[in-house]
Amino acid sequence: MNLDHTFAALADPTRRAILARLALGEATVGELSAPFPISGPAISRHLRVLEEAALIERQKDGQHRRIRLAPAAMAGAAEWIEAQRAYWSGTLDRLNEHLKKTSQDGGGTTHD
């Protein structure tokens, strides 16, 4: 659960598309490759990046590998952002309060 790896993994559109596909259900490497104009090895690497980021799990199934989401890591990323937002909106609340107390006109910035 390393946010560096998680966010870096999410920064690539091919990998986000793979995750979006996996949200619909598990798939094999070949099925994941099909929609993309890039080579198999390139997909294999993307999957490795996603696996190292703990965003997916691979399961051997005969000749195939079955890939599925492992959403804990993505939840970790979401939590970081939400914590950030909590702080930030807290700051705004404090700012609003401060402005109400110290001036007659300001403090009207809306959020959320």
Place this chain on the structure above:
Amino acid sequence: MNLDHTFAALADPTRRAILARLALGEATVGELSAPFPISGPAISRHLRVLEEAALIERQKDGQHRRIRLAPAAMAGAAEWIEAQRAYWSGTLDRLNEHLKKTSQDGGGTTHD
């Protein structure tokens, strides 16, 4: 509001720390630099990455530049993740329903 840029910007711990600092309130480049063991130019570049990702705004203030959060971009990232989660948990719900309908024992996978 490009998710590539947003997630890439969030993938660096220095940049996340800068954002965390900014959630507490705006700051100058110098103030943001202080806690980090890296050079000014390195920070300047991190700020550029954050600005290109629309995560911060710079405002000229005499000799200083005042940096503040521009949280819309981060909200965009959060939304992508949440949409993802919505799909995924929808899939699980459908799976649970399916298992309830078609078997006697399965369907107990928890989520959320």
Place this chain on the structure above:
DNA sequence: CTTGTATTTAACAAAGTTGTTATTTAACAT
């Protein structure tokens, strides 16, 4: 106007990323 302070830009090196094609490994089918 000269000097100091804040910040950015330039030039560069080291490391990482993302794609390619060729090769390898493993399971399957004949």
Place this chain on the structure above:
DNA sequence: ATGTTAAATAACAACTTTGTTAAATACAAG
């Protein structure tokens, strides 16, 4: 055994990232 298919690994090129130090820009202040 042999050939086929699924997937991973190796070797490589092109590009990007992240840091460095040195120079440039812009404001402030004596």
